[in-house]
Amino acid sequence: MLDDTDRRILRQYQAAPDLPGADLADRAGVTPSTLARRLGLMREAGVLRGTRGVIHWPALGYEVEVSLRVTLDKTAPRAFDDFIAAAREVPEVIEIQTFLGSIDVRLAVIARDLGHYQTVYRSRLLTLPHIADIEALMHVALVKSDETVPL
Structure with missing residues (x-):
């Protein structure tokens, strides 16, 4: 299950998925290594299924x-x-x-x-x-x- 840090990371990731990792980590209040590890775990768990381009x-x-x-x-x-x-x-x-x-x-x-x-x-x-x-x-x-x- 997701904890508060995971939810904070996901909120920031949803708001700005194209931000560089360091900026996203800063917005989420975690270190870049913590961000990378947590995003990796969420990908493995199937919470994050991928990144995609949205076409108009x-x-x-x-x-x-x-x-x-x-x-x-x-x-x-x-x-x-x-x-x-x-x-x-x-x-x-x-x-x-x-x-x-x-x-x-x-x-x-x-x-x-x-x-x-x-x-x-x-x-x-x-x-x-x-x-x-x-x-x-x-x-x-x-x-x-x-x-x-x-x-």
Whole structure:
């Protein structure tokens, strides 16, 4: 379990993950060696899974984002596995989530514009296996996107 020092380190790391180690250690109130050791232990324990770059899709020309809520034909024995394997092959699908309930899968899809989305939708998404129903939700605005955990 995390102690107060670990939580303090994680709070600072979440706030400024790109800070040099010495600066991060200073903000967390620990020595650089303590910071390195504690971060290493948290990586080994699976608390920290990695460091990643966050891409702002519109800056790369992807102006449209759509959430697709998909219900699968669950009479097919491998419906989930087949669908997910095929959806992973669509480059415009940036996220796949599975659910319990009336919706089985949610896909986050990006496209350059509505014409590009229509092409992707008709040629790649509607051809995914075992779809019983699909609903598209067009993103209008991102109101909150925060991956920090209250520590």
